[in-house]
Amino acid sequence: MSRTPLAGVEHAPARRRAARGAAAAALGLVALGLTGCSTSDIPNQLQIPDPASEQGERIFHLWQGSWVAAWAVGAVVLGLIIWAALAYRRRSQDLPAQTTYNIPIEILYTVVPFFMIGVMFFFTARDESKLVALSDSPDHTVNVVGFRWNWTFNYVDENVYDVGTPTDVPTLYLPEGESVRFKLTSPDVIHSFWVPQFLFKMDVIPGQTNEFEITPTKQGTFAGKCAELCGVDHSRMLFWVKVVSPDEYDDHVADLKAKGQVGLLETGRTTESVTGEEMGRTTIGGDS
Numbered sequence: 001m002s003r004t005p006l007a008g009v010e011h012a013p014a015r016r017r018a019a020r021g022a023a024a025a026a027l028g029l030v031a032l033g034l035t036g037c038s039t040s041d042i043p044n045q046l047q048i049p050d051p052a053s054e055q056g057e058r059i060f061h062l063w064q065g066s067w068v069a070a071w072a073v074g075a076v077v078l079g080l081i082i083w084a085a086l087a088y089r090r091r092s093q094d095l096p097a098q099t100t101y102n103i104p105i106e107i108l109y110t111v112v113p114f115f116m117i118g119v120m121f122f123f124t125a126r127d128e129s130k131l132v133a134l135s136d137s138p139d140h141t142v143n144v145v146g147f148r149w150n151w152t153f154n155y156v157d158e159n160v161y162d163v164g165t166p167t168d169v170p171t172l173y174l175p176e177g178e179s180v181r182f183k184l185t186s187p188d189v190i191h192s193f194w195v196p197q198f199l200f201k202m203d204v205i206p207g208q209t210n211e212f213e214i215t216p217t218k219q220g221t222f223a224g225k226c227a228e229l230c231g232v233d234h235s236r237m238l239f240w241v242k243v244v245s246p247d248e249y250d251d252h253v254a255d256l257k258a259k260g261q262v263g264l265l266e267t268g269r270t271t272e273s274v275t276g277e278e279m280g281r282t283t284i285g286g287d288s
C-alpha cells in the first residue's frame, strides 16, 4: 500500500494513536528508570551529602529550594508544551490563523525569566553573604596550608601542627559544636580545600589568605580533598576530618604536643622525592 506519511497520520484511528502515546510514555518512564536514579535519595537528599555543619544546613536548604523551583518551572513548561501540542493539533488541511507580535505574551516571557533569575539571585546572595561572614571571636583558628602534595594543619590557638604526605594522609581534628575559622594559605600553587560533607570549598591561593568559618554539628570521620587541579599529584592531596567531642579534641592537641609537633609550619613537608620513590615511579618536574 502506498500512501504519504502525512495521509497515514491523518487517517490513523484515534485508538491506535492513543496506544502509541501510551507506549511512548512507558518507554520514557523506563528510560528514566535506567538513568540509575535511586528513589531512596529523592526527594530528601537530591544527591548531596548529609550536611555535617551548621553552614552546610543552609547550603542544603538552598539546594533543596533550587530543585523545587527547577521542578516547578519544568512542570509548567512541560504542561504548556503538551497543552499546546494537543489543543492546537492539526485538524484539517486549512492553514491555521497566522498571528505575529502578541505584545502581552512577549512582555510576559521577558518579565517572567527576569523574575525567576531575581529569585535565584536573591536566595543565593542572601545565603552566600551569611556563609562567608566572619565572627569576631571564633572558638578555634586553623591555618590550613595546601602544598604540593598534601596539607598542613596549624592549630593556631593551641600552637601545634600536623602535616601529611600523599602516603601518610593527615587527619584534621575539629570539636563538635564549636566554631572554627579556617585561614587558607599556599606556598606554591592554587589548591582548594574541600570537605564534601561541609558542602563548602574554598580556594587556597598563594600570596592571599582566604578565610571562612564552620561549626561542625556531627561527630564522625569525613573525607577531604583538594578540589583544584594543581598538578601531577593533585589526586593524592587527601585528608580526613574527625569531628570529636571537645574533650577528645583537647586530648588530640596534647598528643601532638607530646609528639613534639609544637609551633606552626608555614609550608608543607617536601614530599616529591619521597612519594616518587614510594610509588615506584619517576617524579615529574617539581621544584620544592
Ligand SMILES: [Cu+2]
Pocket (backbone or CB within 6 Å): 146, 190, 191, 192, 226, 227, 228, 229, 230, 231, 234, 237
Ligand atoms: Cu591541590
